[in-house]
Amino acid sequence: MNSEKKRHLNLYFQLHQPRRLRKFQFFDIGLKDNYFDDDLNRDIVCRIAARSYLPANRLLLKLIRKHPQLRVTFSVSGVLLEQFELYAPEVLYSFKQLAETGAVEFLGETYHHSLSYFINCEEFIDQIGRHQQKLNELLGVTPKFFRNTELIYSDAIGKIVADLGFEGIYIDGIEKVLNGNTPNALYRHASEDLVLLPRNYQLSDDIAFRYSDKNWSEWPLTGRKFAGWISMLPRHERFVSLGMDYETFGEHKTSDSGIFKFLEAFIDSAAARKTITFINPSEAIRVLPAEQTLSSTRAISWADQERDLSAWLGNDMQRDAFDSLYKFHDAVMKSRNEKLISAYTYLQTSDHFYYMSTKKGSDGVVHQYFSPYGSPYEAFINYMNVIADLEFRIKQNTQRLAKMKNSVSNPLSVIPSDT
Amino acid sequence: MKVLMFGWEFPPHISGGLGTACMGLSKALIDAHVSLLFVVPKAYGDEAIDLINASEVIIGEETLSLILEEATVEESKVITISSGLKPYTYEESLQTCEAWNWEYISSPRIVKVLSGGARYAFSGKYGPSLMEEVARYADVAPVIGSQYSYDVIHAHDWLTFPAGIEVKRLSGKPLVVHIHATEFDRAGDAHINEEVFAIEKRGMEEADAVVAVSQWTKDIVVQKYHIDPAKVKVVHNGIVQGEEPAKASLPKISDSVVTFLGRITHQKGPQYFIEAARQILDYFPDVHFIMAGSGDLLPAMVDRVAQLKLSTRFHFTGFLKSDQIEQVWSVTDVYIMPSVSEPFGITPLEASQAGVPVIISNQSGVAEVMDHAVKVDFWDIAALANAIISILKHKGLSESLKVNAKKELKTLTWRRAATQLNQLYHEL
Numbered sequence: 050m051n052s053e054k055k056r057h058l059n060l061y062f063q064l065h066q067p068r069r070l071r072k073f074q075f076f077d078i079g080l081k082d083n084y085f086d087d088d089l090n091r092d093i094v095c096r097i098a099a100r101s102y103l104p105a106n107r108l109l110l111k112l113i114r115k116h117p118q119l120r121v122t123f124s125v126s127g128v129l130l131e132q133f134e135l136y137a138p139e140v141l142y143s144f145k146q147l148a149e150t151g152a153v154e155f156l157g158e159t160y161h162h163s164l165s166y167f168i169n170c171e172e173f174i175d176q177i178g179r180h181q182q183k184l185n186e187l188l189g190v191t192p193k194f195f196r197n198t199e200l201i202y203s204d205a206i207g208k209i210v211a212d213l214g215f216e217g218i219y220i221d222g223i224e225k226v227l228n229g230n231t232p233n234a235l236y237r238h239a240s241e242d243l244v245l246l247p248r249n250y251q252l253s254d255d256i257a258f259r260y261s262d263k264n265w266s267e268w269p270l271t272g273r274k275f276a277g278w279i280s281m282l283p284r285h286e287r288f289v290s291l292g293m294d295y296e297t298f299g300e301h302k303t304s305d306s307g308i309f310k311f312l313e314a315f316i317d318s319a320a321a322r323k324t325i326t327f328i329n330p331s332e333a334i335r336v337l338p339a340e341q342t343l344s345s346t347r348a349i350s351w352a353d354q355e356r357d358l359s360a361w362l363g364n365d366m367q368r369d370a371f372d373s374l375y376k377f378h379d380a381v382m383k384s385r386n387e388k389l390i391s392a393y394t395y396l397q398t399s400d401h402f403y404y405m406s407t408k409k410g411s412d413g414v415v416h417q418y419f420s421p422y423g424s425p426y427e428a429f430i431n432y433m434n435v436i437a438d439l440e441f442r443i444k445q446n447t448q449r450l451a452k453m454k455n456s457v458s459n460p461l462s463v464i465p466s467d468t
Numbered sequence: 469m470k471v472l473m474f475g476w477e478f479p480p481h482i483s484g485g486l487g488t489a490c491m492g493l494s495k496a497l498i499d500a501h502v503s504l505l506f507v508v509p510k511a512y513g514d515e516a517i518d519l520i521n522a523s524e525v526i527i528g529e530e531t532l533s534l535i536l537e538e539a540t541v542e543e544s545k546v547i548t549i550s551s552g553l554k555p556y557t558y559e560e561s562l563q564t565c566e567a568w569n570w571e572y573i574s575s576p577r578i579v580k581v582l583s584g585g586a587r588y589a590f591s592g593k594y595g596p597s598l599m600e601e602v603a604r605y606a607d608v609a610p611v612i613g614s615q616y617s618y619d620v621i622h623a624h625d626w627l628t629f630p631a632g633i634e635v636k637r638l639s640g641k642p643l644v645v646h647i648h649a650t651e652f653d654r655a656g657d658a659h660i661n662e663e664v665f666a667i668e669k670r671g672m673e674e675a676d677a678v679v680a681v682s683q684w685t686k687d688i689v690v691q692k693y694h695i696d697p698a699k700v701k702v703v704h705n706g707i708v709q710g711e712e713p714a715k716a717s718l719p720k721i722s723d724s725v726v727t728f729l730g731r732i733t734h735q736k737g738p739q740y741f742i743e744a745a746r747q748i749l750d751y752f753p754d755v756h757f758i759m760a761g762s763g764d765l766l767p768a769m770v771d772r773v774a775q776l777k778l779s780t781r782f783h784f785t786g787f788l789k790s791d792q793i794e795q796v797w798s799v800t801d802v803y804i805m806p807s808v809s810e811p812f813g814i815t816p817l818e819a820s821q822a823g824v825p826v827i828i829s830n831q832s833g834v835a836e837v838m839d840h841a842v843k844v845d846f847w848d849i850a851a852l853a854n855a856i857i858s859i860l861k862h863k864g865l866s867e868s869l870k871v872n873a874k875k876e877l878k879t880l881t882w883r884r885a886a887t888q889l890n891q892l893y894h895e896l
């Protein structure tokens with residue numbers, strides 16, 4: 050069977066861990082300038098590396114050797130890459146091994162897994178560049194395809210990404226954008242030379258969420274059954290992208306749940322089927338057509354049931370916190386103070402706002418699962434205390450700069466009066 | 469004169485004004501040669517006066533078996549009685565902000581003693597099993613009442629009224645109940661806890677005299693609890709005279725800082741503070757506001773501030789320890805207490821002592837004794853905003869409030885309160 054009749058399966062895994070804030074009280078404002086709980090962050094990265102990243106990488110490496118046609122796509126945030134460097138270099142080593150197989154492709158994203166697009170376009174571009182640099186430095190790869198934080202996408206974002214030279218971008222394959230079209234195909238940006246790769250969220254969520262739901266009619270889900278669903282899709286639907294957190298394997302779903310065995314059985318079963326072939330985005334745009342255009346003027350994402358920005362900017366606290374951050378952008382950049390600028394970029398990480406969500410129901414449970422705080426209010430108060438400290442330091446810095454300037458512009462002031 | 473006094477909390481282990489008032493009063497009474505037997509549910513040993521610790525009182529088998537019959541008891545050395553009571557005051561905060569709020573208590577525990585009998589390990593706090601602790605306190609009280617001799621029983625707030633009533637019944641001595649706050653202040657007319665109200669009312673009815681901390685409170689006692697006004701005596705609180713504390717080092721976040729400090733509950737009117745802040749920030753965008761304290765309205769207040777987009781100008785501190793309170797005073801330019809119904813309100817006096825000018829609501833007992841404070845109606849947001857701006861902008865006003873309030877403090881002593889109480893004891 051030639052590749053024209055085959056279904057092309059893209060497996061895309063997302064890796065990200067934020068630099069969580071330390072408990073920063075009102076009484077710390079102006080006194081403590083380390084905003085991050087790096088002990089906690091190290092513990093979490095090491096725990097997830099041991100439970101998820103390392104065993105999952107080992108499994109995929111084994112499967113790539115067994116099935117040379119296997120292809121896997123990864124996106125790793127810059128914030129996590131640097132935490133690997135610091136706390137778990139063995140994970141980087143195993144990614145290098147995966148990269149060397151030639152079966153793995155890495156995506157570009159913002160270094161800080163941030164909402165920077167909504168702060169400032171230059172900031173957004175700068176963070177993409179920094180991520181590229183980091184990927185290149187650590188893994189020797191240069192990404193050609195892009196995924197924005199939590200698959201946040203709009204036509205305008207697509208335009209910037211195309212201008213930066215990326216060939217394609219991942220989006221969530223949701224109805225309001227597909228407009229009756231199938232998620233199982235490649236699309237084009239309406240005006241730019243950019244391919245859109247929709248994630249099939251139904252099938253992705255079968256693994257990422259429903260896999261362990263005993264009330265689900267399909268429970269227990271086996272790898273074989275799941276591969277069967279993919280091969281049974283209508284014949285003309287030739288591209289299927291499954292995208293999910295890599296932490297699904299071993300962290301969100303523990304090893305006891307059988308999730309690694311599931312992944313292995315699924316890949317074995319898909320590899321054995323003549324109807325399915327694995328593909329990465331670079332190859333996909335060469336062999337598959339992308340004829341129709343998709344457009345979304347409003348931002349969409351893969352988060353929560355709303356699939357919009359409401360996971361981060363859905364309530365008053367989130368919006369006020371974000372607006373406050375936004376307000377200080379120019380002042381921070383003007384400060385020319387590297388420490389301030391660095392802290393500012395980490396404060397843009399989407400997770401900080403995600404923790405402030407007050408959503409109820411199953412989405413609320415997911416927000417709470419990820420949050421290191423007891424409540425969204427604690428998350429908000431803590432974040433705003435940090436912002437208050439940032440504002441305090443910006444003021445201090447401005448005063449210092451003004452003093453320096455005065456003493457330079459008025460040379461007499463530095464000459465002792467008795468000379 | 470010998471007085472058996474029942475309290476609930478005592479410094480330094482306090483969560484509100486009740487403990488502070490009890491200590492001020494006790495010391496002054498002792499100075500006035502009243503011999504005082506002060507009982508608390510749980511003493512820690514580091515208090516300024518000797519306390520009788522109800523947690524160490526041995527209850528006889530007879531009383532114990534009566535209590536144990538009512539409860540589910542496990543066969544073990546430490547017996548925990550499950551209360552089944554829901555937290556009745558801070559329910560909301562339990563769900564949302566517990567870590568920033570109070571220390572919650574579990575059920576009081578009965579500890580069997582080797583020599584026979586048992587004792588209760590009270591927590592002496594305010595939490596889910598508060599009602600049960602109040603009832604158990606009344607079980608233990610008669611044991612204490614029978615061990616000492618005294619002329620008068622004096623009980624502070626509803627938490628101790630059942631204990632006071634039991635001891636009066638046993639000893640026949642006159643009972644004074646002291647009203648530091650009523651359920652109407654704490655909860656507001658619409659959200660009265662009937663059980664608490666009933667305990668308060670019964671305490672006042674059974675008492676030979678009722679002491680109210682202000683005329684404001686006496687009016688509530690008369691109007692809402694239908695107590696004979698002739699039986700109710702107003703004794704205003706005082707403040708422990710002290711020096712202005714050394715300025716704690718905290719960086720000043722702004723040249724103009726306005727502070728609300730107290731429990732973030734209906735009673736304290738935190739929303740009026742926020743609405744006033746909103747008006748002020750329209751004209752003076754660099755004023756900062758500290759909302760210090762915690763309580764069931766904290767999430768709603770955070771939401772409101774965020775909704776108004778004032779979060780960079782508002783700072784929420786959570787519950788404060790005493791050294792942190794000093795730190796907050798050290799950066800505060802105006803303190804405001806917009807209480808909806810405040811029986812007395814000791815915080816404005818503490819602010820004055822720390823050299824901070826004060827704005828208080830007319831709906832507070834402290835307004836009856838404090839002349840050198842700006843007074844407004846809590847609902848009058850424009851007046852509140854105007855008062856704050858005036859103090860921030862006019863150094864003359866701010867200075868004279870500071871200086872005069874401090875002088876005034878010297879007259880607001882606990883000694884005065886003790887004298888009035890002593891007189892009352894002799895009249896009984």
